[in-house]
Structure formats: structure tokens, C-alpha cells
Amino acid sequence: MSVKNILNEKGNLVYTVLIDQKINDAIEVLNSHNIGVVVVVDKDNRIKGILSERDIIRKMEDHSASIYVAPVKSCMTADPLTCTKDATIDEVMNIMTKYKIRHLPVIEENRLAGLISIGDIVKRKIEITEQEASALRDYIAG
């Protein structure tokens, strides 16, 4: 199973903010869609970064009231790791485990084409492994 299969199932909608927006814009997107991460893009939908709830909380260390008007650029992880639609579940899982990340934007022809979360991956991983065990049990029983 590949990233393409997952996107076919879950859709390729990704919530984004533009690179020149502020943290309060990102907070609004996060809260209105009840999500944990937004992808930061330029006006041509090319990925510039990824911004998570955690990135914002980390930035609040200095107790600055200006957090709301800080540029997303100042908080985001710039040039994040990405994958293509051809990547397999195991490849994505290995990247997420190795780099301790939970989201991987999907790129197609240099443009944002989807977002894969660790939740998407473990759901399929458990399904696939359970199906395999079930098929093996059937084989033994039959």
C-alpha cells in the first residue's frame, strides 16, 4: 500500500497558511478545523514549512504577548521532510520513526498534494497486519 492509496481514501485536502501570515491566522485555522498542524505555503502552493501546535507552544517560552502577531515564518519548521505519492507505508513509517515527526506533506510536481499523518499510517499498518494474520489462520484452518 502506498501514499497514493491513502490519499485516495482520505482525500487530499490540506489546511494551509501563507508564508506571510501571522500566528493568529494559524491558530484560527487550527482551531476552526480541530487539527494539530498546518502546512505553510507560498502563493504558488509550494511548501515553505510546517507549523504545529507544539511549535507555537515552544515559542511561548518567553511569555511574549506578541506571539499572536509573530510571523508564521518565525515559528514553523522550514523546509520539512516530504514524500511522494509512490512512497510505501513502511517507508513513511520509517521516516516518521527515525525523525520523530508525525506529519509528512506529499509533493507532486513541486506542489503540495496531500498530508499523511502518523495516525493514517498506524491505522493501515494495524489493518494490514491483522488481515495477514487472519488469512494465515484461515489457511491453517482450511
Place this chain on the structure above:
Amino acid sequence: MSVKNILNEKGNLVYTVLIDQKINDAIEVLNSHNIGVVVVVDKDNRIKGILSERDIIRKMEDHSASIYVAPVKSCMTADPLTCTKDATIDEVMNIMTKYKIRHLPVIEENRLAGLISIGDIVKRKIEITEQEASALRDYIAG
């Protein structure tokens, strides 16, 4: 496999804040330990709530500069669902899926005794299912 087994492996350390502390205290605990959630307790280590990065971001909707000095009480999820050490992996997984939560504090004699994350659960779930498939393959081969 039960919650007790998981806690034996990962330890029972839980990062907490006291119920009368402020959001900036919680941010400090989250950031210094690079974690996403703290359990809110009273001075007798009884659970009063759970406070996640998401809870804080949701509270920032009104762009209030006073977020830092807001009481954790005003942000936390009060009286969260909990489990005991006897709960099985499948029971915990079902609760997390049903209520869409990622963390479950563990209670023993009314006191906080550990914290189970969805990451702890899926890691073991994948291991167990893969071991089962592997044992079935060996059985067929042998």
C-alpha cells in the same frame, strides 16, 4: 498485555502541574520535557484534569495576552477518563478511539500512577499482531 505491563516497560513517571498553577507553569513543563500533555493534580496527587498543547491553543482563540497567567483550571479538561493497571491494550485502544483521546491517566487507589499514550498502545498493538503473524507463518512452514 495490560497497562501494568506497559508501565513496567516505560516507567510510571508522569509530568504534572498543581491545580492552582498557571498556564505559563504548564508551558514550562511541556517545553522543558518536550511533551504534549501534563496531568493536573491536587497536592495529594489526585487527578483533577489533563492539559494538552491543544487545550492551550484552543484557549488562544481570543488573542488574549493574559493567556500566560490564566489558571490551568480554565484550560484543562476536568475529570478526564482514566484507567486502572488491569486494563488491557484493547480496552484502552477502544476508549481512545471512541472518545478520540490520546492520553489516559492510570489510577491506583485514587492516586495518579502512570500515563498511557496512544503511541504506547499502537506500538504494542503492531508488535503483538506482527508476532502473531510471524508465529502463524512459522507454524505453516514447519
